[in-house]
């Protein structure tokens with residue numbers, strides 16, 4: 001039986017192709033449909049990781065701030081996020097957000113007006129274009145999972161303000177990564193007792209009580225209404241005393 005080696009893959013018998021990889025690369029294509037195929041998507045996904053790693057590698061210490069895309073200037077959450085962005089910069093952190101409106105815009109506003117790195121990792125959505133005006137280092141991603149890798153890889157902690165499904169997604173991904181010890185020393189602050197206490201109570205009284213998480217898993221979360229306390233919690237968890245400003 002004749003062996004055919006296609007890169008690392010061994011093919012025999014009926015799987016031996018009648019053309020070579022190079023030959024197919026150079027052949028004329030009848031239609032451009034291949035641009036929409038999964039193999040081509042893999043290349044785009046790969047390039048998105050490469051661009052993201054390249055853009056963010058030198059960011060230094062950073063905290064990701066999440067929260068509703070729908071909060072408006074003047075609302076308590078929005079103004080708290082501005083203050084959080086400012087205070088994180090004052091403590092020597094870059095601020096990473098999803099680059100969109102609402103709480104993301106607010107945290108970016110606080111960070112950029114305080115003279116810090118204000119990073120926005122936007123996502124291609126049907127009716128949204130680009131990142132908010134307060135971002136001074138921005139990227140727009142096609143793929144949610146690539147973008148979410150960046151939120152975790154380049155931040156040392158999360159501060160989560162009130163939000164909806166998008167915020168929950170980001171919160172629970174980080175909790176899973178910490179719970180499974182995939183990432184360590186990663187403080188997670190929920191900002192706003194009146195918004196988050198119900199969720200924390202449900203996690204304790206239903207989820208932990210039913211044995212679906214361990215009660216100790218709730219220690220991963222800190223809830224506060226106080227901007228200084230939120231910032232102090234991530235700073236003390238992340239930076240050893242000698243590095244604090």
Ligand SMILES: C/C(=C\CNc1ncnc2c1ncn2[C@@H]1O[C@H](COP(=O)(O)O)[C@@H](O)[C@H]1O)CO
Pocket residue numbers: 065066067068069070097098099100101104122123125128162163164165166167168170
């Ligand atoms: C719905 C609106 C804008 C959508 N634009 C977004 N731009 C960037 N990132 C977004 C956007 N919407 C959601 N996200 C991500 O999810 C989190 C907020 O989602 P939530 O459902 O509002 O809690 C946020 O942290 C982003 O990463 C309004 O015009």
